[in-house]
Amino acid sequence: MPKYPRNTCFATAVIIFVSILTLWSCQNNNPYDWSADEIKILQSLSIRELPPLPNDRSNAVADNLSAAEFGRQLFFDERFSYNSKISCATCHIPEQYFTDGLVTAAGAQAGIRNTPTLVGTAYSPWQFWDGRSDSLWSQALAPLENSLEHAGSRNQFAHIIFADKNYREYYAELFGPMPDLSDMKRFPIMAAPTDSKELQNAWQAMNSEDQKTVNIVFSNIAKSIAAYQRLLQPAASRFDTYIEGVINKDSEKLKSLNKNEVMGLRLFIGKAQCINCHNGPLLTNNEFHNTGVLSAARQLPSLGRVNGVRVVLADPFNCQGNFSDAASSQCAHLRFVKTGDELIAAHKVPTLRNVADTAPYMHAGQLSTLEEVIEHYNQAPLAMIGHNEANPLELSKKERKRLTLFLHSLSAPLITDSKWLINPHK
Structure with missing residues (x-):
């Protein structure tokens, strides 16, 4: 059996130890460590960042x-x-x-x-x-x-x-x-x-x-x-409390999400690419995208936004119509509305606030559970008409589970005074 110098043996032992430590560290990476850029992203998603309601110039009694x-x-x-x-x-x-x-x-x-x-x-x-x-x-x-x-x-x-x-x-x-x-x-x-x-x-x-x-x-x-x-x-959810904890380094508020939910959040703003469309305090960009959702049973594929643009421009009750309270100059969204073939089968991005409690999903309720929704985006099938903008995510089973768990953290009662939720005729 060959003999090695003592220094060589010591160095080898150190390398092995460091390798084991590194492997352990990777496997047990602290999910609560966020970079400065990631914290900025998280803050942008907080309900605390929701601005005041935009004025509706077309409705003179909108805030009455x-x-x-x-x-x-x-x-x-x-x-x-x-x-x-x-x-x-x-x-x-x-x-x-x-x-x-x-x-x-x-x-x-x-x-x-x-x-x-x-x-x-x-x-x-x-x-x-x-x-x-x-x-x-x-x-x-x-x-x-x-x-x-x-x-x-x-x-x-x-x-x-x-x-x-x-x-x-x-x-x-x-x-x-x-x-x-x-x-x-x-x-x-x-x-x-x-x-x-x-x-x-x-x-x-x-x-x-x-x-x-x-x-x-x-x-x-x-x-x-x-x-x-x-x-x-909507009101603040556990997710928003967690963001406060991250920003203010508040250990109690950091407990609002568990480890798996935090890892799901990391996927949400990273590998899963959810944030591409589900961004801002309401977790929607309020835009329209074709994500390859199959048409509902016994229905032709929906033309989506490409038809919606045609209808809204012809609507006598739109912002520029005779029954609007707005001046035509206040309706820039109609004058500069986006058109084009990329809007074929594109549908509005829904808010993800309270998403775990508002199943089923998609424009015709084609997907029954959050698990089905995540699996749809994981596969990103070809669109029946138009072009699917999404790409396959290649999420593992564990990652899909963690993403689902995170989405459950977005639920909270409304901030609206309960008197407005009551049927006055009963």
Whole structure:
């Protein structure tokens, strides 16, 4: 057996020891150590960084609390439907973060889109999965007459306001005297420019001034509902408390997330690339992306944003329309709206606040669990139409589990005063 110098043996032992120590260190790397750049990223995601609500120039009563109270009454009122059994809260249930837990909405008929949360949506310049409305109030109009949702008519809704003393007083306080709709020949109860031939014919029989009168009432109803929805805001979660701990080196707040959740957070802002789209305090960039989601069963692939742009530009209730309170110069988002083939099958990036409690997911509820969503992005399949912008993530099973655990840390009760979450009609 050959003999080696003592110094060589000692050096070899040191190398082995250091190698073992390094291996142990890598395997037990402290997940709580963040670089200065990573801390800046984390801070940008904190709910504490959420700015004040942007002004909605198209809605003069957007921040009027009387309008919000009127809007709350309207939001929960089932009379605003074809059968007096459907309200906005039928699909946007307060106890479920204003979603419904269904694959697709269920109103007058089975819907074709998953019900998105209303929490924090006032921060988005575009509404609906395809962004076909450019304000909360213009969005609120569409379901009221959609045959799959409320299936009512704007004349019907105007008559409800006219006939209800309480509503008429709210309306007068906010918008001036309620128009006299008592002449049923001029203002038939069921009339609207919808796909219903009966409603369409009744609408066309009205003169243009009377149509305008009804449209003003209709838009004011929606502006009040929007004022209510602007109050629906998320609160700080365990994730936000943890970020405070990182920034302030607060050991107690650092305990808000466990080791696996922190490692999931590292994946979120790193290898998993979630932050590319899910950034900012609401964990959404409010933009539109094609991520290769399969179409829903028995449905053609959704054209997404490319169709949404066409619809919003033609919408008479958009920011530049006659029923908007904004000057045309205040509607730059419409003048400079992004167009192009890259928007084919692109859908709006949803907030991840409370995401663990708002399943199922995607624009038509195609994915039932967070695990399925993460697996979808892990594989990044080819898009049915358009181009999938995502790339395969190659996350291990353990990494996918940790990412899922982290997403559960984003849940918290709303910061909204509980009185706004109560149905005033019960």
